[in-house]
Amino acid sequence: MSLLNTTLTWLLRHRLPRIEALKAQPGAAQARVFKRLVRQGRNTIWGKQHRYKDIQSVADFQKQVPISGYEAIFPYIERMMKGETKVLWPSPVHWFSKSSGTTNARSKFIPVSPEALDDCHIKGGKDMMALYVANRPNTRVFDGKGLSIGGSLHENPYGKQGVAGDISAIVMKNLPVWGQVIRTPLLDVALMDEWESKLERMAQITAQENVTSILGVPTWTMVLIQKILSQTGKTNILEVWPNFEVFVHGAVAFQPYRDLFSQQIFADSQVGFQEVYNASEGYFAIQDDMTRPNEMMLMPDYGIFYEFVPVEDADGFYPKSYTLEEVELNRNYALIITTNAGLWRYKIGDTVRFTSLYPHRIRVSGRTKQFINAFGEEVIVENAEMAITQACTATGAIIADYTAGPIYMRHDRLSGPQRGGHEWVIEFAREPHSIEVFTQVLDETLRRINSDYDAKRYGDMALVRPVVHSVPPNTFYAWMAQRGKAGGQHKVPRLSNSRDYLDDLLAEK
Structure with a gap:
C-alpha cells in the first residue's frame, strides 16, 4: 500500500x-x-x-x-x-x-x-x-x-x-x-x-x-x-x-x-x-x-x-x-x-x-414533468412537441397520439454492444409521405433545440437515431381503455423514462 x-x-x-x-x-x-x-x-x-x-x-x-x-x-x-x-x-x-x-x-x-x-x-x-x-x-x-x-x-x-x-x-x-x-x-x-x-x-x-x-x-x-x-x-x-x-x-x-x-x-x-x-x-x-x-x-x-x-x-x-x-x-x-x-x-x-x-x-x-433522461439527455415534453410539429410540417403528417421512451444500452452476446436510443409509438391521423424523412426531421429538431440530446447523439456514440413505429387508428384509445383510463380527463403520457408504456403498446401492435 x-x-x-x-x-x-x-x-x-x-x-x-x-x-x-x-x-x-x-x-x-x-x-x-x-x-x-x-x-x-x-x-x-x-x-x-x-x-x-x-x-x-x-x-x-x-x-x-x-x-x-x-x-x-x-x-x-x-x-x-x-x-x-x-x-x-x-x-x-x-x-x-x-x-x-x-x-x-x-x-x-x-x-x-x-x-x-x-x-x-x-x-x-x-x-x-x-x-x-x-x-x-x-x-x-x-x-x-x-x-x-x-x-x-x-x-x-x-x-x-x-x-x-x-x-x-x-x-x-x-x-x-x-x-x-x-x-x-x-x-x-x-x-x-x-x-x-x-x-x-x-x-x-x-x-x-x-x-x-x-x-x-x-x-x-x-x-x-x-x-x-x-x-x-x-x-x-x-x-x-x-x-x-x-x-x-x-x-x-x-x-x-x-x-x-x-x-x-x-x-x-x-x-x-x-x-x-x-x-x-x-x-x-x-x-x-x-x-x-x-x-x-x-x-x-x-x-x-x-x-x-x-x-x-x-x-x-x-x-x-x-x-x-x-x-x-x-x-x-x-x-x-x-x-x-x-x-x-x-x-x-x-x-x-x-x-x-x-x-x-x-x-x-x-x-416533476414527463421526460426521457435515461442517458443524461433530459428531453422534456416541450422538446418532443416541437420536434413532432416540425416533422409533421415537413412530411404532411397529422398526429393523433404518441408516446416515447428509451431503448436501453445492452450487450448482446452475438452482435456485441448495442447503443441506446429513443423509441416513438405514433398514431397518425394522416400518415407522413415518408416515415424516413419524418424520423430524420424529428431527430434533427431535437438536436437543434436540446444541447444535451445533441451531445449524446454526436457520432452515434451514446444515442442512435430514433426508432419510429406507426400504429393503426384507435390503438391508443384501446390501450387507455384497457388500463381503465378512457375518457377526456385522462391523457396519454407523452414521455416516460421507462419502457413500460412502449412495451404495452408494442405488444398490441
Missing part, C-alpha cells in the same frame, strides 16, 4: 465523525445553513426586493419568497452573466454551469459561486470518498487513478469575464492540487470540446494506467470502455485495470444498467458501486451504505437549505412546503432548494422519496 493511499485514507476518515453527527442532527445543520443564507442574501438585489431584512424565521421566508423555476430567475442570472454584481449572491460569480434547457432556451446557465464550489461541490466529492473508505476499510483506491469523464468549458456567451460549461468541467478545473494528482486524464484531455477526439485520447491514455475508480455517467462510461476494449483487444475491462475497485455514478437512474455493469462490464465481486446525487445546482446526496443500493444520505451542511413540496401540490405558487425534519417516509416530494450560489426557493424539477429518517436517505423518484 502506497504512502499516498495511507495518507489520504487517514485524512478522509477524519471527516466521518462530522458525517455521523449530521445523521443524528440534520435539523440543527439546516438551521445554521438557513440563517447564513438569509444573512448573506440581504444586500443583494433579490434580497432587497423580497425584504430579507425582515425575515426572522423559515415561516417568514416561505411567506415572502416565492418558489421559482428557471424562467423566473433567468433575468437575474442574465444580469450576473453581463457583469453585474450582488444580484442573487453577494460574492462575485465567474462560473456558470451550462445544462439542458427549458422551453424558451436551448441551455440553462446556473451560477456557481466560490462558496458553492468549495462548500458544496468539492466538499461533496471529499465526503463521497470518505464514505467509500468507511465502507471499504482496506481500500487501495488511491494506489491508482480516478478516471473522471467530464464535459468542457466555453467563454461566457455574453462576452464578459467568466466561464460557462458543464459542472463536471468546472469542478475539475477548480480541484485542489491533491485532487488533480489522483485523477486521470490530465485537464488538457479531460476538458477537450470535441467528444469523439476526447474519448479516443482518453481511451489511449487510461488503458496504460492503473485506474482504480471511475466517476461518470453510465452511458459515457460504457462508450469509453468499449473504445478501450476495441483498442486493446481485451474482452473484459478488468484485464486492462486489474485493480479496479469502484464505479461512482450519478445523473441518470442506474437501475436499468445495474445488471449490465455488475454482470458483464465489471463481472467481479471486487467492484463496488456508489451513487451520488449532484447537478449543476449543487451536490445533494451520497450513498453512505453500499449495501443499500438506490438510497443516498441527504447532506444537510453543504450550504443548501432544503424544502419539500408534496408532488400533488407542486404546481402552486406558494404551496405548503416542509423542512427536512418535517418530511414523511415513502411520500413523493418535489425538491426545492435555496443555495449558496443565489438560487432562492428554486424548483429543481426532481422528485424524491425518503427511504429512512435519521439518517435521512432519499431515492430520486422522478421528475
Whole structure:
C-alpha cells in the first residue's frame, strides 16, 4: 500500500465523525445553513426586493419568497452573466454551469459561486470518498487513478469575464492540487470540446494506467470502455485495470444498467458501486451504505437549505412546503432548494422519496414533468412537441397520439454492444409521405433545440437515431381503455423514462 493511499485514507476518515453527527442532527445543520443564507442574501438585489431584512424565521421566508423555476430567475442570472454584481449572491460569480434547457432556451446557465464550489461541490466529492473508505476499510483506491469523464468549458456567451460549461468541467478545473494528482486524464484531455477526439485520447491514455475508480455517467462510461476494449483487444475491462475497485455514478437512474455493469462490464465481486446525487445546482446526496443500493444520505451542511413540496401540490405558487425534519417516509416530494450560489426557493424539477429518517436517505423518484433522461439527455415534453410539429410540417403528417421512451444500452452476446436510443409509438391521423424523412426531421429538431440530446447523439456514440413505429387508428384509445383510463380527463403520457408504456403498446401492435 502506497504512502499516498495511507495518507489520504487517514485524512478522509477524519471527516466521518462530522458525517455521523449530521445523521443524528440534520435539523440543527439546516438551521445554521438557513440563517447564513438569509444573512448573506440581504444586500443583494433579490434580497432587497423580497425584504430579507425582515425575515426572522423559515415561516417568514416561505411567506415572502416565492418558489421559482428557471424562467423566473433567468433575468437575474442574465444580469450576473453581463457583469453585474450582488444580484442573487453577494460574492462575485465567474462560473456558470451550462445544462439542458427549458422551453424558451436551448441551455440553462446556473451560477456557481466560490462558496458553492468549495462548500458544496468539492466538499461533496471529499465526503463521497470518505464514505467509500468507511465502507471499504482496506481500500487501495488511491494506489491508482480516478478516471473522471467530464464535459468542457466555453467563454461566457455574453462576452464578459467568466466561464460557462458543464459542472463536471468546472469542478475539475477548480480541484485542489491533491485532487488533480489522483485523477486521470490530465485537464488538457479531460476538458477537450470535441467528444469523439476526447474519448479516443482518453481511451489511449487510461488503458496504460492503473485506474482504480471511475466517476461518470453510465452511458459515457460504457462508450469509453468499449473504445478501450476495441483498442486493446481485451474482452473484459478488468484485464486492462486489474485493480479496479469502484464505479461512482450519478445523473441518470442506474437501475436499468445495474445488471449490465455488475454482470458483464465489471463481472467481479471486487467492484463496488456508489451513487451520488449532484447537478449543476449543487451536490445533494451520497450513498453512505453500499449495501443499500438506490438510497443516498441527504447532506444537510453543504450550504443548501432544503424544502419539500408534496408532488400533488407542486404546481402552486406558494404551496405548503416542509423542512427536512418535517418530511414523511415513502411520500413523493418535489425538491426545492435555496443555495449558496443565489438560487432562492428554486424548483429543481426532481422528485424524491425518503427511504429512512435519521439518517435521512432519499431515492430520486422522478421528475416533476414527463421526460426521457435515461442517458443524461433530459428531453422534456416541450422538446418532443416541437420536434413532432416540425416533422409533421415537413412530411404532411397529422398526429393523433404518441408516446416515447428509451431503448436501453445492452450487450448482446452475438452482435456485441448495442447503443441506446429513443423509441416513438405514433398514431397518425394522416400518415407522413415518408416515415424516413419524418424520423430524420424529428431527430434533427431535437438536436437543434436540446444541447444535451445533441451531445449524446454526436457520432452515434451514446444515442442512435430514433426508432419510429406507426400504429393503426384507435390503438391508443384501446390501450387507455384497457388500463381503465378512457375518457377526456385522462391523457396519454407523452414521455416516460421507462419502457413500460412502449412495451404495452408494442405488444398490441
